[in-house]
Amino acid sequence: MVRKDGTDLHPIATTPAVEDAVSISPDGKFAAYASTAGVYTSNIWLTEIETGHTRNLTNQTGVTGIPESPSGFFAPSWSPCGQWIVFSSDRNTNWTGHDDGIGWEHTQNLSIYAIRPDGTGFREVYNDPAYTHGSPKFSPDGKRIVFYEMTLQDTWDARSAFNVNSMTNQIVSVDFATGTNKIQHTNSSGCKLYPQYVTKDNIGYLVKGGTNEGIRYTSKNTTGISGGMRSPAWSPDGKFVVYEKTDWTSRPLEKKLYSWDPAWEYRFIDTFPNLSPQGKLVYTSKQTSNSSIVTMNPDGSDYKLVFDVDQTNQVDMLGVAQGSAGAFQPSWSYDGEWITFGLGTWFQGRYSSKAWIYRVRANGSDYEQLTGNTTNSGFPSYSPDGSKIVYRVFLPEMGLRVLDLATRETTVLTTERDNLPWFSPNGEWVLFTRNVTDAAQGYFSNYEICVIRPNGSDLTVLTFSAANDAHATWTADGRIMWSTGMWGFQAEAATYDQLFQPYGNIMIMNVDGSNKTMLTNSMWEDSMPLYIPNSFMQ
Template structure:
């Protein structure tokens, strides 16, 4: 197929959600909510003419490779050699001749299960779909596998596949096992018992949606318990649980008498995945008696986020200690550790002489990198945050990989040029530069494509610590001017359709809500005085889209007229919705939603914020909600750019 050309498209705004305390406003209209619809996913047999590109942002590892070495770290080599693509979560078959693993070799973001010989040869597909397929565990006789899948409903469940017949069974799908679907309801990290009769796993079923640093944080923490169920789906029981604790990644001892896991506070599942907080976060490796759930033993002590425990023998557990200091693979018996950064999920051969692990890298994806497309009519490509297309066919972004500078690109996402550079003088918290909490965010084009309004300063859960300003600059980087002044934290602006006004939010200890600035009159007026944020004018200028907080970690999308009337609530799920975007013609709204919860254990992620979130689309009135991504990573901020033609 010959190269396609991109069509000039109208404005679409990318918003990132922040936090606030608020109550539901009087007089609002709640539309009839409808059940989310399925993703339109492609298959290899489909031949669908592409309409264009959906640019989107993904926060996740830039690469992940499987390695094998001696137990002391010597003789390290890539497990799959030159066939390495993007692999993680390996598991050895009991006979030691083959290894199963998750791979995204069929598309960036599409997690599927594969197997290979222990020497890396003979790679073959085991479970393939457009859903998340991950965290495989192999039965001792090698005839079945248990794994996590989001198939048939998008919640993470434990499934079993019979490798001889191909039969698939949802092990955790029974009504008495499922929790409240309005709450977290994920079933994760299965582990098969040595006798093949039982499967242990972690789950957050029937826990609460909870943000970090109550009542500030938007990003979810996770409370996990350990459960055990018969391989036939019978005798489901909870083994280890405690309020405000997270117990994850169960592993059976070789004699089947104990199960090990990591233990971390629910609050610390936030710090465990933030590179600037992980050094001050602690977890321990523990175990309990399988029969009673008692005889709780902690096998480690001291600082460090300790995860991914694996019994090597009845008296020895291997695990990962992650963080900036002394990171690597450790042993509870004091054996020499493998001191190596960014190693994750180790597994050992049956005699303990060799270890397989993943090596991850968090270098951000370059703009324009191809992603797996769940919608057959659109090509998915990665782009940095807050992408927006102008009437002059240019895309502006916040270049988060370069401390949040403002960058303008051509319509195909190439040829970057910086129009505003973030410096130490841009903020009163220069020590936060590079953390994602400081930058020039949410750029918005004027109608003629000549001006960009944006905000610069300190944001998100650090917004109370320092001010932020709304600014304007020409598309060539000249003419910089302030829209707001003083010590308030003002940000996330959006131009009106006629270019005469800018809506923005204020959020600090003194003031909250939406404000509108009239450029000609140089006047500011109050639109709302509740915890509303990230406003965006519709392309026709008749409505403003924004996010409102109803409680801790509960955010929903609204629209309102610019005169403050006709408030309409568009989403109602307690999990939280945000990152909202208008489509080019204003008929659709896209956003990042958390309805289906976690796709993996929160503490296992690295260098991320929300650590999961799928892109959704709905009509502007809130109807016809449906997902357009299904990955285990944080996906958000879409920008649809149609092709100019359909050349073949």
């Protein structure tokens, strides 16, 4: 909390979990907020500001949803009388991919709920399964609830840089007591979020993206504010509005991050990092450049561009600029002399575009195309002895393939919808991600972590959540780290910007799937982890 003049800053909740969307009670004694503390799933918590006494309001029988559903609770707001807290939740809904289920990333199906501050009286206020409804706020007299309404697909479009400028949703309200008498307050284009009654007859809200981006009002007599602000909130008298100011400057490499494990220092690195036995780091420069292959020492020194994504003229550079094409998943040979990677178009573009397996010398002096033009080949990994490369193919065939570098013969390892393979450090396993949803119905939104022997035996599924488990990598001692969505969205999906999958937390487990442990707990997409010993940082 802080006073409006910027003084008297003091904390309400300071745990290693995600704390978000705080709302102060009308009498100023309590704070309701969303937090992932304790159970990693977002819940509504209540803290008495003077004493610090805290309780979880929604993690209780009759309120939590079925275990296989997302079951998050978000964006709490107090009634003017202080007797109710309203919020949004995706409890008892499905994990559904965008674009009618074919997308890897999920949509979010929110409804509006209410609960009393003592944890009683939980009830659904409004639900329409075809739409999502979020960021509820009471009218000044406490009789109505205003919130944004959008299609499930729009919860993906609203957080995607590709579609936010062209999507449209509206601001609506309903009677709080009955959930009926629905009124639509806007009828214009644009992505509209964070509605709030400024007066009994005027509602303020945010337009995100497009040419009309900024704070807008339903009353034509109120002047809006143009700009790229986020999360606006109005004072009770409607005279002031506070908001977040965004900054899209990319993080610098090696930036120190919050460390959940005090034994390790967490730092930022670009995508698909891989460490050679000799201590050299390679990665895809997706966030910091044009998705080329770059090497450097783990401390950031000896930076070298070893393969420029544009040098073979095989890649659509517009796709590179949009993040859907490039040189992905570099992998070192054991002797540190070669780096293999996939070059081409990925994500949805893989249905119609090709990709190839390449390798390049670590000094950038020579490169070689290893696969032909019949399929989309990508995400390779060297075997520890440097004799083989495992990679995935996509259309007309599916699955994992193993290329023998000496004979140039290719062996079929799997034929399912598999991806992101990595040889284990001892060469005994291949780690990968498999789609386990019903492909016959066109659903591709649930992936699990698997291992298989290089000869095709001992296939084992290691994860079992209804969400996505993916991007698995090995530690040097043979454990597995991966990114999981099993704890659900950490905030309302539509409120994110340029973030495809805003619920990935990093976990670690043994090769048999035992001892699963959380390594991160943030509201962002944490993925592609890599342990680096201190000896390589000096």
